[in-house]
Structures are given as structure tokens and as C-alpha cells.
Amino acid sequence: MANSCGKAKDFFGTVQRIYSLFANSTKRWLILKENIKGLTLKSLSTTRWESRVASVKAIQSQPLQIKKALLQLAESDNDLVTRSAAKSLAAYDIGNFEFLLGMTIWYDILAAVNEVSKDLQSKDMLIDVAIEQVQGLIAYFEKYRETGFTEAMINAKKLAIEMEIDPVFPEQKSVKFVEKDILMRMKRRFEEYQAYDDIFGFLFTSERLNSMDNNKLKDSCDRLQNFLKKDELFDVDGDALLVELKLLRERLPKEIKTSIDILNYLKRMRCFPTASVAYRILLTIPITVASAERSFSKLKLLKSYLRSTMLQERLNGLALISIESDFLDKIDYEVLIDDFAAKNARRAIFK
Structure with a gap:
């Protein structure tokens, strides 16, 4: 979704530049913390599904405070490159009505996707429930294409007036990319679920x-x-x-x-x-690949550089213990230890 068009790439590039500017120095981060009272800025990630909505939400909830932090940074920092970057972000990016509009639209879209995504990642998710979730998301996008852009314009204009920005959009843009790319992906996912519904639906x-x-x-x-x-x-x-x-x-x-x-x-x-x-x-039909990705994440934590000589049998055992930790918490260790000691105790008969 974030790579669906050039405008989207430019928008998320600006979001990452704002985060990087403050995160690269503890002094700059302190200036940011002095100006904002809510969420701190978040970095984009290619592996975390919530990274983009978290990044947008941190700016969308407090754009005026972040703009003030950028202006303060531009005045106080001695580095010429930092001063120039801060002024540019404050005046031409976060101080631009097009950026505010994109921020409003993307937060609406990503927030809706994130809610469904988190539900689909749950361990006990069923296919019939997943079908309803994806179908509801498709309906939301179809409705958003008809009325969402107008509502986003209204909210963005209110925000622009509050930030003393001229709420003028030079060219009327559409959100056809939402239908072309996002809806296409959602409908493809729905078709995959629908195929399982045709085969297993009577058992749901x-x-x-x-x-x-x-x-x-x-x-x-x-x-x-x-x-x-x-x-x-x-x-x-x-x-x-x-x-x-x-x-x-x-x-x-x-x-x-x-x-x-x-x-x-x-x-x-x-x-x-x-x-x-x-x-x-x-x-046993997987709804998403979330479970497999969790297993690989656990494996990365277990197979560290300090454990480079670990054999496969031990690695499999540790991975199983880590992945099934919830089940392991219910086991009485004392009984297992006593049973193990009884089976492995060496007994010698003295005459």
C-alpha cells in the first residue's frame, strides 16, 4: 500500500526524514520531547506491520507541536545541514497542506487495515471470521473512495487553519489508487478465503x-x-x-x-x-503467515553468535520450549525433575 504511487512514497519518505532528524542526536531528541506531550516519533520498518500506522499516528496527533520542534531545532542547532533540513521540513513538508491531507488519508486507511491485520494474526482466528473481516474492510474502502476524500479534505483544512497554513490544494487529486491497488489486494485475499469457504464452508x-x-x-x-x-x-x-x-x-x-x-x-x-x-x-489451515514468522523470530533470538556450536537437536528443543512457552508455564517442573533424576540415577549394589 505504501508503495502504491509516487505521492505515497514521497509522504512516507518525509515521515522517515522527520524521525531520523531527531533520532540521530540525543540533544535533538530532547528538543522534540520538550515540545510534544503525546506519542513520540516512530521509525518505519519493512518487517513490522504496524510501523507505518504508528509513524503516521505520532505525527497526525500533534503536527503543530512537531512543527514547533523543527523550528526550534533550526534556530538552536549549529550544524548547517541540520538547520537547513529542519527549516525545509517545517516550511515545505509538515507545513504544506498537501502533506496534511496525505497524512489524514493515510491514517484513515492504515488504521482500518491495522485493526483487521491484528485480528487475522491471532492464534485462534477462524477462516469464516477472517472472511467477514476482509469483506468488511473491502466495503470500508469502497465507501471511503466515494466519501472519504471529501471528509479528509474537511479535516485537513481544519488542521491547516489551526497551524496557520493556507488550506489550498493546487490540483484536485483523487484516491483512485485506493481502489486500484488496495482494493485489488483485498479482493484477491478475499477470493483466496472464498475458495476455502466453497470447500470447507459447511464445517465452519x-x-x-x-x-x-x-x-x-x-x-x-x-x-x-x-x-x-x-x-x-x-x-x-x-x-x-x-x-x-x-x-x-x-x-x-x-x-x-x-x-x-x-x-x-x-x-x-x-x-x-x-x-x-x-x-x-x-x-490447521493457516489464516496468515504470522505464526511462521513468530517462530523464525524466536529462532533468531535463540541462535545467537554465542551459540554458534549448538547442535540441531538442542536448537529444536529450545525453539519448541520458547514457541510453546504458554503451554510450558502450566507444567510442574518438580515432577519432571524428579522423574528425570529417578530414570538417570546410577545405583550401585555393595556387598
């Missing part, structure tokens, strides 16, 4: 399972069997799944709604093997 909730007649249920079971089939082998038998789901619909308690609840119920019953396999496959 007990409500959807109960709403299908026998013919539609059979078609869904056959479609799932064909999807999970390779050569002459298949993971799920469609006919067996149909029989089990018909029986399951009659026995399933009303309080059980989601696919996770249904799978836990199947584990307790121990009499629906094919349905259990189908639900396990459904719940």
Missing part, C-alpha cells in the same frame, strides 16, 4: 451444518473428498463423512457453535473418526 459452524439438506451436504462432502484426493488416495471419505455428519447434527448440543467447539466435542465422543479428520484439516 454448527448453524451452517444444520442449515443444509441432505443433497447439499452430500455435494459438499464429495467436493471435500475430491479436494483432498491425490491419485487414488484421499484423506477424507465423502460417503463416510456424510453418514457421520448426519448423525452428528442430531447429537450436537445447541451450545456448541464454532468448528473448534465441534472438534473438541468429537474428541470427547471418540466415535466420528472421519469427521474428526475433516475438522482437524480445517483448523
Whole structure:
């Protein structure tokens, strides 16, 4: 999104220049802290998903204070390059109505994306919920393209008057890039989720399972069997799944709604093997790559320069302990230690 057009690149380049100017010196950072009372400036990052919205929010919430800090820096610093950069940023960038308008638009867009992104990264996110989230985000962007630019102009003009900036936009701009790039990406993601919905959708909730007649249920079971089939082998038998789901619909308690609840119920019953396999496959489909990226982040912390001679078995064990730390907190270490000591104790018989 941030690389969708030249104006966007220029805007985020200015955001990074403002941060770098203050962050490169403790004295400059102190001047910044003296002028702002809210969020401090944040740097852009290519790996952190929230970095751009955090960077924009820090400026969007206090542009007048940051402009004052730039002007103070330009007056107090002895370095000619720093003085020139601070004056330029205060007068031609953050003091420009086009920058204020871009800041308003980008904060609206990134804030909406960030909320959905954080939900999709949760460990217990389900595909049906992800589909609803992405569909809602698409609807938001479509509406924003129709009315968002006008509302952003109004808010930017109010901010410009407060900062004593002439609220004149030299050329009427549009936000077609929002539809062309952002909407295209969101719709592509929605199509990917929709493909899973066509195959696994009848298993998402007990409500959807109960709403299908026998013919539609059979078609869904056959479609799932064909999807999970390779050569002459298949993971799920469609006919067996149909029989089990018909029986399951009659026995399933009303309080059980989601696919996770249904799978836990199947584990307790121990009499629906094919349905259990189908639900396990459904719940192991990754919604995002967030879990994999968290694992690699843990690996980077474990495999440091001081541990360069660590063998693979030890690294795997430490990585598993670190990744599954929540589960590890529930384990009684004393019992494990006693059990380990009992198995490895050397006993000698003296006569």
C-alpha cells in the first residue's frame, strides 16, 4: 500500500526524514520531547506491520507541536545541514497542506487495515471470521473512495487553519489508487478465503451444518473428498463423512457453535473418526503467515553468535520450549525433575 504511487512514497519518505532528524542526536531528541506531550516519533520498518500506522499516528496527533520542534531545532542547532533540513521540513513538508491531507488519508486507511491485520494474526482466528473481516474492510474502502476524500479534505483544512497554513490544494487529486491497488489486494485475499469457504464452508459452524439438506451436504462432502484426493488416495471419505455428519447434527448440543467447539466435542465422543479428520484439516489451515514468522523470530533470538556450536537437536528443543512457552508455564517442573533424576540415577549394589 505504501508503495502504491509516487505521492505515497514521497509522504512516507518525509515521515522517515522527520524521525531520523531527531533520532540521530540525543540533544535533538530532547528538543522534540520538550515540545510534544503525546506519542513520540516512530521509525518505519519493512518487517513490522504496524510501523507505518504508528509513524503516521505520532505525527497526525500533534503536527503543530512537531512543527514547533523543527523550528526550534533550526534556530538552536549549529550544524548547517541540520538547520537547513529542519527549516525545509517545517516550511515545505509538515507545513504544506498537501502533506496534511496525505497524512489524514493515510491514517484513515492504515488504521482500518491495522485493526483487521491484528485480528487475522491471532492464534485462534477462524477462516469464516477472517472472511467477514476482509469483506468488511473491502466495503470500508469502497465507501471511503466515494466519501472519504471529501471528509479528509474537511479535516485537513481544519488542521491547516489551526497551524496557520493556507488550506489550498493546487490540483484536485483523487484516491483512485485506493481502489486500484488496495482494493485489488483485498479482493484477491478475499477470493483466496472464498475458495476455502466453497470447500470447507459447511464445517465452519454448527448453524451452517444444520442449515443444509441432505443433497447439499452430500455435494459438499464429495467436493471435500475430491479436494483432498491425490491419485487414488484421499484423506477424507465423502460417503463416510456424510453418514457421520448426519448423525452428528442430531447429537450436537445447541451450545456448541464454532468448528473448534465441534472438534473438541468429537474428541470427547471418540466415535466420528472421519469427521474428526475433516475438522482437524480445517483448523490447521493457516489464516496468515504470522505464526511462521513468530517462530523464525524466536529462532533468531535463540541462535545467537554465542551459540554458534549448538547442535540441531538442542536448537529444536529450545525453539519448541520458547514457541510453546504458554503451554510450558502450566507444567510442574518438580515432577519432571524428579522423574528425570529417578530414570538417570546410577545405583550401585555393595556387598
